[in-house]
Amino acid sequence: MLTLPNLGLYIHIPWCLKKCSYCDFNSYALEKEIPVYDYINHLFNDLHLDLPLISGRKIHTIFIGGGTPSLLNSKSIQLLLHGIRTRLELSNTAEITIEVNPSILEIDRCNGYKNAGINRISIGVQSFQKSSLQNIGRTYTSHEVRRAVKIVSSLGLRSFNIDLMHGLPNQSLADALNDLRLAISFNPPHLSWYQLMIEPHTLFFTRPPQLPHEDHLWAIFEQGHKLLCAAGYQQYEISSYSKSHFYCEHNLNYWRFGDYLGIGCGAHGKLTQPDGTIIRTSKTLHPRKFMSGNYLSKRYAINNSAKPIEFFMNRFRLLEMTPRSEYKLCTGLSEDSIRSPINRAIEEGYITETSTSWMVTQKGTLFLNSLLELFLTD
Structure with missing residues (x-):
């Protein structure tokens, strides 16, 4: 019998204001008002179908991702998390994260998230520079980015994260390092710093931009890594840096081959059973089909031959x-x-x-x- 690992919960919110040029996540540009309460009820129904696979185990982390979860107001998030707590047992020290877009952020909404139980916010900054934001199709301004980071840093949460990209179209070494210096100046406990990759099914895949040369990319990483280490950050994963004891516990659980429920459009799950079987789940991609009650796309056991690479x-x-x-x-x-x-x-x-x-x-x-x-x- 296997030792059952820690269990997390991932909740996917599939809508965003605009599909970014590099994005290959399961997200859909918003065309009309989000059917928030209808979708939340479907999330609960989706969760109900997975409950027999977890044998009453406790949840240690929750991550609300997307898309753009911050399109949901604080009342919606409060309803969502209350419903989760009535259906699952949460650890008293559970890390609860929500991803936010800098353009949809104000102090009242953030305080509402905090009161709902959110104790960690991940801000999708990507860059602080106007030209870089435009080049990758982001819809907010550099002013909105700075304002959003200041708001989140003032909340007194357990932690917050800045998502930052490098190797962007026409990005110089100086621009990349200036982005990093500015991010560090806000003293985030956690910083995700990753290189832009061109993925299939994205606008950049069909219309490839001019990206920096490999030598240039290496110089950005090498000098940026030194900046982060000098500022007291530890690289604990390929693209993740944190101050001491501020790792992202939810992602750390993924990387340590932990278990997680995945609910919502296109969400994935991994659930170890008491007999040693490891179940993978994936949910229906499109909101329309998902909200017709067709939640499950696939559910299968991992073959022994696939376990080494999966681990x-x-x-x-x-x-x-x-x-x-x-x-x-x-x-x-x-x-x-x-x-x-x-x-x-x-x-x-x-x-x-x-x-x-x-x-x-x-x-x-x-x-x-x-x-x-x-x-x-x-």
Whole structure:
């Protein structure tokens, strides 16, 4: 029998003001008023269908993502979280996060979120510069960005995060570092700093922008990393930095192969059963179909042959030691099942191994896809 990991809850709000040029998330540009209360009732119905898969376990984290969840006012979020609490047991110290758009933010709404139980806010900044925001299709101004960060930082929450991108179209090294310096000046406990990637099914995929050269991207990362470390931030995941003890607990649970319920349009879940079966769920993508009562898109058990890649594609994103004992605890498989790819990874210099742990090297971090390919099976 497996040791059941911590359990989180992800709630997806699929609407946004405008689809950004780089975005491949399941989101839909708002054409009319959001059917808020109808959608929330469908979220509860969706959750009800998943409850038999969690055996009454306690929820340790909640993450409300999107889309743009801050399109929902504080009364809606209060109703949503009250409904969640009546259906699930929450840890007394549960981290509860909502993503917000800087253009849909004012002090009353934020205080309402706080009173509803939100204790962590993630601000989708991406850039503080007008030209960069325009180049990636963001709808707010640099003034609104600064105002939003000031509002959130004044709330006295457990934590808040600034989402920042680099490697943007026509972005110079100086511009990228200035964005980072400005973000640091607000002293966020957590900072997500990631490179723009061109993903399928996005406007940038069909109309590719001119992106910085690889040498330029490396210079941005190298100098930006030094700035963050000098400011007291620790890189604990490939694109995540935090002050001491301010990790994003919800995402950390993903990366440590923890369990999570996923409700709402296109949400994904992973739920370990007492007999060791690991169930994956995915929900219906489009709001119209979801709100007709067709919540479930797929539900299946992970095959043993897929468990190694599923485990390591999460675990090796973290820049911390991976206890070797964790592999068996999380997958139910012996280490013999991965001895060959582990040996290859060591030979290639992607990881190091001790008698009790594995650790990704700098080379392994830079060539993570090549490392993970070693665990793929035919």
